[in-house]
Amino acid sequence: MKMNxxxxxxxxxxxxxxxxxxxxxxxxxxxxxxxxxxxPYLIGGAAIDATGKPLPEExxxxxxASDSVLLGAVxxxxxxxxxxxxxxxxxxxxxxxxxxxxxxxxxxRLYPALxxxxxLKAEIAxxxxxxxxxxxxxxxxxxxxxxxxxxxxxxxxxxxxCYSRVEIERIARAxxxxxxxxxxxxxxIDKANVLETSRLWRKTVxxxxxxxxxxxxxxxxxxxxxxxxxxxxxxxxxxxxSNMFGDILSDxxxxxxxxIGMLASAxxxxxxxxxxxxxxxxxxxxxxKDIANPIATILSGAMMLRYAFGLEEEALCIEKAVDxxxxxxxxxxxxxxGEGAIGCKAMTEEILKRI
Ligand code: IPM
Ligand code: MG
Numbered sequence: 001m002k003m004n005x006x007x008x009x010x011x012x013x014x015x016x017x018x019x020x021x022x023x024x025x026x027x028x029x030x031x032x033x034x035x036x037x038x039x040p041y042l043i044g045g046a047a048i049d050a051t052g053k054p055l056p057e058e059x060x061x062x063x064x065a066s067d068s069v070l071l072g073a074v075x076x077x078x079x080x081x082x083x084x085x086x087x088x089x090x091x092x093x094x095x096x097x098x099x100x101x102x103x104x105x106x107x108x109r110l111y112p113a114l115x116x117x118x119x120l121k122a123e124i125a126x127x128x129x130x131x132x133x134x135x136x137x138x139x140x141x142x143x144x145x146x147x148x149x150x151x152x153x154x155x156x157x158x159x160x161x162c163y164s165r166v167e168i169e170r171i172a173r174a175x176x177x178x179x180x181x182x183x184x185x186x187x188x189i190d191k192a193n194v195l196e197t198s199r200l201w202r203k204t205v206x207x208x209x210x211x212x213x214x215x216x217x218x219x220x221x222x223x224x225x226x227x228x229x230x231x232x233x234x235x236x237x238x239x240x241x242s243n244m245f246g247d248i249l250s251d252x253x254x255x256x257x258x259x260i261g262m263l264a265s266a267x268x269x270x271x272x273x274x275x276x277x278x279x280x281x282x283x284x285x286x287x288x289k290d291i292a293n294p295i296a297t298i299l300s301g302a303m304m305l306r307y308a309f310g311l312e313e314e315a316l317c318i319e320k321a322v323d324x325x326x327x328x329x330x331x332x333x334x335x336x337x338g339e340g341a342i343g344c345k346a347m348t349e350e351i352l353k354r355i
Contacts, residue, residue: 001035002034002036003029003036003037004039005038005039005069006040006062006063006066007022007038007071008040008041008043008069008070008095009043009046009072010043010045010046010071010073010074010088011045011076011088011287012072012075012076012282012283012287013073013282013286013287015072016287016290016292016294016344017296018072020297020344020345021070021294021298021300022070024298024318024321024351024355025305027355028314028318031317031355032311032313032317034314041059041063042056042058043074043091043092043095044089044092045076045078045088047088047091054087054088054090055095059091060095063098063099063275064098067308068309069274069275070276070297071092072278073278073282073283074089074091075087075089075281076088093142095275097143099273100270101274102136102167102170103135103170103268104134104137104266104268105132105133105174105266105307106132106133106250106279107131107263107265108129108130108250108257109129109257110125110129110256110257110258111258111326112128113327114257114259114262114326114335115128116337120233120256124230124231124232129233130237131233131238131253132178132238133239133246133249134171134174134178134246135242135246136167136240137243137267139162139163139242140243141159141161141242141243141244142243142244144159144162145159145160146158146159146160161197161242168200168205171240172205173208173211175188176211179237180212183238184215185215185216185236185237185238186209186238187220187235187236187240188202188218188240189219189220189221189241190219190222190242191222191223192219192221193221198242222245225239225249229256233256250263250265250279254279254280258335259334260279261296261334262296262299263280263299264277264302264303265277265303266300266304273308274307276303276304276308278297278299278300291332291333291344293333293335294348295332298348299318299319301318302314302316303315305318318355321351321352321354321355322351324354325347325351325354332347
């Protein structure tokens with residue numbers, strides 16, 4: 001198979017971790033006889049510095065013309081004082097919207113080898129967990145009407161949460177489809193006791209649930225969900241939720257896996273192309289020091305092979321190499337308890353050796 005992949009390295013640790021994932025993808029391509037071409041494009045702070053814009057037109061066009069997109073992370077203190085619509089993060093929302101990537105899959109599982117890194121009580125960690133957060137990615141408060149206006153106490157800022165039935169239907173379908181090939185259990189998370197958008201969310205999810213009689217579907221309020229995630233994470237299989245709730249709960253889910261440096265994600269739309277990125281940020285404090293954990297990005301590469309190209313065996317080959325490295329006790333700083341950590345490049349080498 002021939003694959004043209006757009007690379008959005010971004011800022012902070014973005015370039016290091018994307019380069020690691022590219023090496024791993026190249027090795028897999030060689031092993032299985034595929035041809036992979038990589039084309040880099042600017043995004044985020046790097047794009048602001050070079051062109052004045054966080055998301056240059058050329059980047060959007062390049063991504064839309066590619067077969068798939070691999071992204072590192074964007075943002076950093078250098079660009080933190082820019083107005084909201086010129087910040088690096090705006091590029092991330094922009095590319096998600098331009099590629100119509102409304103489904104964000106964020107799997108979180110506790111690797112048996114990382115049980116001691118799980119901050120939960122031993123008896124909870126012992127049970128393990130393997131869940132998939134299906135986060136709506138192109139709607140809700142991230143994309144609603146916003147601005148400043150005069151209010152009761154003078155000038156005020158506002159953001160609005162808005163969801164249409166169509167947006168909820170399609171993300172609900174994505175969740176039920178995912179559940180069909182997992183443990184057939186969907187928990188839909190909302191704040192229906194307060195928010196109108198959540199009430200439409202709940203009603204619509206129930207309608208879609210009727211199309212999937214084999215899948216159990218329950219509702220959970222987001223505050224309770226945040227609590228249940230640390231109390232009993234093994235109760236979750238597929239979680240479906242809005243853009244902002246999904247952002248928050250996926251960080252919480254990642255922390256209980258031991259490190260946010262382990263979590264990959266796939267952002268999908270109507271086409272197979274998708275955009276693949278670690279769920280963590282650009283970690284400017286450790287950028288350029290060769291200490292970042294590249295695993296989340298490497299696993300995002302595996303998700304790309306699976307979802308964009310249907311290459312299940314190749315995806316499993318990467319996932320198995322990561323399992324083996326962890327089983328061998330090889331650790332980057334974030335999962336090392338301060339002992340014997342290796343760097344980003346050395347971790348990449350260890351994974352390459354096992355492919
Ligand atoms: C994420 C990030 C982004 C988000 C930020 C950087 C805009 O936190 O992908 O989870 O909130 O979606
Ligand atoms: Mg986030």
